[in-house]
Amino acid sequence: MIFDLRAAGCAASVLASVLASLTGAPAMAQTLSLAVSAPVTSIDPHYHTLSPNQSLDAQIFDPLVDMDATAHPVPALAESWKLVDSQTWEFHLRTTNFHNGAPFTAEDVAFTLDRVPRVLNSPGSFSIYTKAVTGVEIVDPHTIRLRTSGVYPLLPIDLTQVSMLSRSIGANPLTEDFNSGKNAIGTGPFKFVAYKPGDRIELDRNDAYWGAKPAWEHVNYRIISNDAARTSALLAGDVSLIDAVPTSDYVKLSKEPKVTLAQIVGLRLIFLWLDHQRDVSPFVEGPNGEKLDHNPLKDLRVRQALSFAINRPAIVSQVMEDSAIPSGQFLPKGSYSYVPDLAAPPYDPARARKLLAEAGYPKGFRITLHGSNDRYVNDAKIIQAVGQMWTRIGVQTKVEALPWASYVGHASKLEYSAFQFGWGTSTGEASNPLRALTATYDAAKGLGTVNRGRYSNPALDQLIDKALVTADDGARETLLQQATRMAMDDVAIIPLHQQKNIWAMRKGLSYTARADEQTRAIDIRPVK
Amino acid sequence: MTTWLFRRLIQALFVILAMTVIVFLGVNVIGDPVEILISPDADQAERARAIIALGLDKPLWQQYLIFLQGALHGDLGRSFVFNEPALRLIGQRMPATMELAVTAVLLSIVLGIPLGLYAGLYPDSILGRSAMAGSILGFSLPTFWVGLMFIMVFAVELGWLPSTGRGATAAFLGVQWSFLTRDGLAHMAMPALNLSLGNIALVLRLTRAGVRENLPMDYVRFARAKGLSPARVVFVHVMKNILIPIVTVIGLEFGSTIAFSVVTESVFAWPGMGKLIIDSINVLDRPVIVAYLMMIVFLFIVINLIVDLLYTALDPRVRLESRQ
Numbered sequence: 001m002i003f004d005l006r007a008a009g010c011a012a013s014v015l016a017s018v019l020a021s022l023t024g025a026p027a028m029a030q031t032l033s034l035a036v037s038a039p040v041t042s043i044d045p046h047y048h049t050l051s052p053n054q055s056l057d058a059q060i061f062d063p064l065v066d067m068d069a070t071a072h073p074v075p076a077l078a079e080s081w082k083l084v085d086s087q088t089w090e091f092h093l094r095t096t097n098f099h100n101g102a103p104f105t106a107e108d109v110a111f112t113l114d115r116v117p118r119v120l121n122s123p124g125s126f127s128i129y130t131k132a133v134t135g136v137e138i139v140d141p142h143t144i145r146l147r148t149s150g151v152y153p154l155l156p157i158d159l160t161q162v163s164m165l166s167r168s169i170g171a172n173p174l175t176e177d178f179n180s181g182k183n184a185i186g187t188g189p190f191k192f193v194a195y196k197p198g199d200r201i202e203l204d205r206n207d208a209y210w211g212a213k214p215a216w217e218h219v220n221y222r223i224i225s226n227d228a229a230r231t232s233a234l235l236a237g238d239v240s241l242i243d244a245v246p247t248s249d250y251v252k253l254s255k256e257p258k259v260t261l262a263q264i265v266g267l268r269l270i271f272l273w274l275d276h277q278r279d280v281s282p283f284v285e286g287p288n289g290e291k292l293d294h295n296p297l298k299d300l301r302v303r304q305a306l307s308f309a310i311n312r313p314a315i316v317s318q319v320m321e322d323s324a325i326p327s328g329q330f331l332p333k334g335s336y337s338y339v340p341d342l343a344a345p346p347y348d349p350a351r352a353r354k355l356l357a358e359a360g361y362p363k364g365f366r367i368t369l370h371g372s373n374d375r376y377v378n379d380a381k382i383i384q385a386v387g388q389m390w391t392r393i394g395v396q397t398k399v400e401a402l403p404w405a406s407y408v409g410h411a412s413k414l415e416y417s418a419f420q421f422g423w424g425t426s427t428g429e430a431s432n433p434l435r436a437l438t439a440t441y442d443a444a445k446g447l448g449t450v451n452r453g454r455y456s457n458p459a460l461d462q463l464i465d466k467a468l469v470t471a472d473d474g475a476r477e478t479l480l481q482q483a484t485r486m487a488m489d490d491v492a493i494i495p496l497h498q499q500k501n502i503w504a505m506r507k508g509l510s511y512t513a514r515a516d517e518q519t520r521a522i523d524i525r526p527v528k
Numbered sequence: 529m530t531t532w533l534f535r536r537l538i539q540a541l542f543v544i545l546a547m548t549v550i551v552f553l554g555v556n557v558i559g560d561p562v563e564i565l566i567s568p569d570a571d572q573a574e575r576a577r578a579i580i581a582l583g584l585d586k587p588l589w590q591q592y593l594i595f596l597q598g599a600l601h602g603d604l605g606r607s608f609v610f611n612e613p614a615l616r617l618i619g620q621r622m623p624a625t626m627e628l629a630v631t632a633v634l635l636s637i638v639l640g641i642p643l644g645l646y647a648g649l650y651p652d653s654i655l656g657r658s659a660m661a662g663s664i665l666g667f668s669l670p671t672f673w674v675g676l677m678f679i680m681v682f683a684v685e686l687g688w689l690p691s692t693g694r695g696a697t698a699a700f701l702g703v704q705w706s707f708l709t710r711d712g713l714a715h716m717a718m719p720a721l722n723l724s725l726g727n728i729a730l731v732l733r734l735t736r737a738g739v740r741e742n743l744p745m746d747y748v749r750f751a752r753a754k755g756l757s758p759a760r761v762v763f764v765h766v767m768k769n770i771l772i773p774i775v776t777v778i779g780l781e782f783g784s785t786i787a788f789s790v791v792t793e794s795v796f797a798w799p800g801m802g803k804l805i806i807d808s809i810n811v812l813d814r815p816v817i818v819a820y821l822m823m824i825v826f827l828f829i830v831i832n833l834i835v836d837l838l839y840t841a842l843d844p845r846v847r848l849e850s851r852q
Contacts, residue, residue: 035797039807041609048609049567121581121611123565128574175611197610197620198807199694199799222693224797225807228676229692233797236683236691374810405812409559426569436569446571 032216035224035233036519037244043195044178045163045186046116049124051424054161055518056221059203060099061163061186064091064109065156069523070334071267071428071515073156077104077164077187083471086151093142096210099191102168106144110136111167113146119175129158151469153476157427189214189522198223203521212522219521234259234504241505243519247321247377253504264513265325265332266501268424269433270376272369272386272494274303275417277454283368283417287396292365297417301359303491305352306418307345309393310386314347316497319381324497329484330425330433332498332515336473337430337480342488344495352393364394370411371420373401377499383420386496411452421452422499428515430480434464438492455492533833540829544822548599551818552592560584561608561812582608595818604822605815609808614819618801623703624694625793625800629785631707631720633778636727641774643728644735649762651740659732666729671722675795678718690715692797719796723789727781734777738770771842779835787824 038052045057066076078091096104113136117127132155135147148155165173169183177183184192189211190203203219222239224230227246231253233239245253245261253259274297275281281295296302312326326344331337356364369387373380380401387397402410411419425432440456441448447461448454460483467479488495501517505524512523555561562579570578579585583594595605604614647656683691695715697704706712742748743766751761790802801820808816839846 042611044611047611048565049569050565121606121608123562123578123582123608124567124570125574125577128567128570179612196694196799197617198803199797222797223799224692225803226794226797229679229795229797232676232679232684233691233693236679236687238683238691238693403810405564405810406559408563412560412563423568432569443572446573449571449575450568 030217031220032218032241032521032524033220033222033239034241034519034521034524035222035230035239035243037223037225037227037230037242039198039223039225040195040201040221042175042179043181043184043192043201044119044173044175045165046112046119046126047122047175047178049126049128049161051517055520056201057163057186058188058518058520059190059219059221059522060184060188060192061165062188063162063164064093064159067160067428067516069264069512069514071425072336073160073428077109078156081156084145086471087148089146089148089155090139091144091146093144094210095142096187097208098166098168098187099185099206100166100168102166102185104164104166104187105141106138107141108164108167109144110138112162112165115165115173116162118172121175126162129161132158151471153471153473154427154429154431154468157429161426190219193218214522215525216521221521231504234506237506240509241503241511241519241524243501243503243517245323245502245504247323249504250321250323250502258507259504260507260509261502261504262511262513263323263500263502264515266424266499266517267331267335267426267428267515268376268422268499268517269327269330270324270379270382270420270422270496270499272306272496273411273416273419273421273453274306274491274494275414275453276456276492277414281417282415283370285366287361287363287365287394289366296359296361296365299359300490301355302361303494304345305355305359305393306390306395307491307494308348308352308355309389309395310345310494310496311347311389312344312497315382315385319378319385320497320499323377323500323502325500327495327498329488329495330423330430331428335425335428335430335515337477337484339481339484342485344497349389349393356394361394364396366396366398367418368398368400368416369418369420370407370416371399371401372404372407375404375407376420376422379420379422382496386420412450414452414454419452424517426516430484431464431467431476434460434480434483434487435468438487439464453493455487455490457486457490457492460486460490460492536829536833540826543829544825547821547825548595548818549592551814551821552588552595555812555814555817556588559812561814564811565608604819607808607813607816609811609813609816614815617804617816618820618823621799621801621804623705624798625786625789625802627705627707628716628720628723628789628792628798628800629782631716632724632727632785633782635720635724636731636781637778639724640728640731641735644732645739645762647732648736648739648743651736660736663729663732666732667726669725671726671791672795674725675719675722675792678722679795682718689718694799719792719798722796723785723792727778727785730777730781731774734774735770738773739766742766742769768842772839775838775842776835779831779838783824783828783831786827 040052040056042053045061062076064078065073068074077094079094081089081091084090113130113133116130132148132152133146134149137145139145166185169185173183179195181192189206189209191206193202193204195201201221205214205217224233230242231249234242254261279295286292316324316326328344329339329342369383371379371383383399387399390397423433435447436449437451438455439447440461441451441454463479463483467476470476470479503511505511508527510525510527566575566578607614607617610617643659647659650656679691682689693715694706696709696711697706698708700708706716751765790806793800793802805820
């Protein structure tokens with residue numbers, strides 16, 4: 001926005017003087033105002049699996065197991081956990097109290113697990129994270145055993161998504177009673193004060209919090225969806241921290257001495273789908289617009305050519321303004337099951353042309369690349385860039401960008417040949433994208449759930465199946481790495497880049513940037 | 529008068545009914561709400577469960593009948609996203625939008641009419657000329673850009689006003705209002721002015737044109753010749769004659785200010801209905817879209833009704849019955 005302003009002919013000195021007028025410390029040291037971009041739609045932590053809601057929940061509620069800033073599981077309400085036999089997990093619970101004074105015990109865990117699948121009218125149920133639990137056994141008030149059918153090593157990670165409620169709020173709590181505050185009782189660092197839909201959520205410090213003491217007595221958790229307005233609110237000092245810094249402001253803000261940025265390579269991968277299934281793909285034509293009786297995308301050499309044709313570093317620097325890094329796999333470096341020597345595919349148009357010729361397309365072919373224009377950062381610009389790069393190797397590409405609301409339905413009905421998507425790996429490990437994106441679509445087993453390219457590789461399926469029942473963390477990591485490499489070598493998807501998550505704050509504050517995009521007030525601290 | 533009112537209401541009912549059908553079909557054509565709402569991590573079984581939970585497994589005509597049945601009992605459905613009745617959601621956001629719209633329209637009357645009168649009476653004066661020139665900016669500059677400029681100048685640089693949000697509110701008649709607190713007024717100043725700029729310009733130009741048109745007319749000359757004071761000529765005789773188009777425009781503008789203040793609301797992060805409807809359209813939250821549009825249609829009908837009634841008050845020649 002700042003750039004636009006200058007382009008609009010505003011005196012270039014405006015910005016300089018604006019930033020010079022920023023004061024060093026926030027006005028009221030005990031109150032923190034922050035602004036997030038995505039609206040919170042409910043305070044009920046089990047109503048809708050929607051990341052903005054989960055980000056807010058993290059202020060008020062705690063799960064048994066939490067994710068640290070780089071998406072590794074760490075103790076929260078469970079101090080430790082272990083497998084007691086191949087199908088039973090045992091969790092040792094922390095001694096702490098809910099905001100209403102009720103003690104947290106194993107009964108509350110059982111109450112929560114029982115409630116999750118029964119939330120009324122849920123458009124996206126948290127039962128996907130609890131369904132592995134087939135039996136609950138309370139050993140003592142601070143020990144609980146959860147049984148799974150079969151070996152299920154991912155249970156602690158699934159439970160990072162499930163906020164614990166107090167049974168003292170009564171049976172069958174209603175979603176509405178969370179929004180009013182009656183049921184919004186957790187064990188988290190902040191207590192719920194008020195929810196003003198579309199505007200803000202007000203929070204007060206929980207002085208009895210079990211973890212490190214939050215630095216703020218009051219928190220205004222504001223929602224400012226408009227990018228320019230959010231940046232202005234930070235510059236004007238109305239808020240002290242904003243999330244989702246827009247790429248257009250990123251470079252300017254990063255050079256600004258009065259503003260500090262916190263950033264981390266996030267868990268969201270931007271990638272392209274190709275139609276692996278059909279023999280004749282709807283948006284593929286011959287080089288002169290003639291119908292093809294086969295689908296070139298089923299040929300590995302063509303898929304490789306399309307991947308080598310993309311200049312990822314150029315997209316990252318030109319389109320993303322360096323707020324992303326080129327990627328050749330699902331996860332960023334440092335994650336569990338990241339493959340160290342699997343780099344982003346190199347930009348090699350000569351090799352791409354050669355591969356196309358070998359595959360029998362010396363003159364290329366025509367294709368339409370689809371994508372959204374309001375969902376991922378710079379999504380429409382990215383596919384335009386890819387379209388130009390593909391056209392350069394002889395694959396004449398038409399680019400079509402649609403609003404997400406319309407696009408996602410068409411994509412799920414498999415109407416496209418090549419199209420862009422993003423995937424945020426909520427679990428921080430590769431089994432999640434492997435089973436959702438690249439496993440063979442299988443409704444009965446719940447695999448390949450969003451495999452919109454309908455990629456299918458029995459060898460890969462076997463590896464994924466094996467990894468999912470391997471309890472040993474080291475052995476499972478090796479299997480997941482093998483599976484990732486297999487999917488990438490076969491170009492099941494074309495990875496483009498991993499987005500950086502960026503927060504901007506007033507000088508004098510620090511924030512621990514989180515890979516999972518959550519903004520947590522407890523991690524915002526004055527610089528000593 | 530009663531038959532006229534009755535006819536109007538029957539017409540309104542049909543318009544609302546037609547609108548619900550269009551929205552039902554339209555949302556269905558745009559896309560599938562479940563695809564947007566469901567967690568990417570959800571498996572196929574959970575997807576099927578969500579479709580049933582939202583009642584989207586039934587054929588569209590059946591969904592529509594269920595909606596109609598509910599509507600007859602005053603229930604316009606529950607939001608898919610918020611799990612609250614759509615009407616309650618809209619009700620929560622309505623005061624914020626209403627006070628913004630009312631302030632904006634009041635500003636356009638208080639500033640637009642006097643300035644227009646002045647520019648009409650003294651077209652060659654400096655103030656008259658600059659008012660006319662300024663009004664061109666008023667309706668030609670995009671609201672979005674002006675809003676951002678306001679923020680950059682008054683909030684970021686000068687620091688006089690808060691940049692965004694609604695600020696403190698106070699309760700009146702059981703509803704939270706911003707205009708009752710100092711902080712709330714400070715938050716409201718920029719968005720209200722931003723929203724009213726176009727309207728001020730429009731009212732100003734209409735008033736000026738009316739004055740210019742009426743001044744040379746015989747009745748004005750006659751009134752002057754009769755020895756009436758200039759004030760009486762302008763404020764009673766001329767005013768009465770030029771007010772009909774102005775009232776029409778203000779009425780319609782009031783409606784659109786309420787219904788489509790979304791740009792201003794998003795620039796200033798004002799938690800009103802405009803933001804609600806845009807968010808709802810983005811996620812295809814059909815119950816909220818339907819309820820919102822029904823309410824807007826109703827609102828326009830009421831405003832038009834009031835405008836028609838005002839006509840009769842302003843111009844005795846207008847008879848409501850004659851409009852049948």
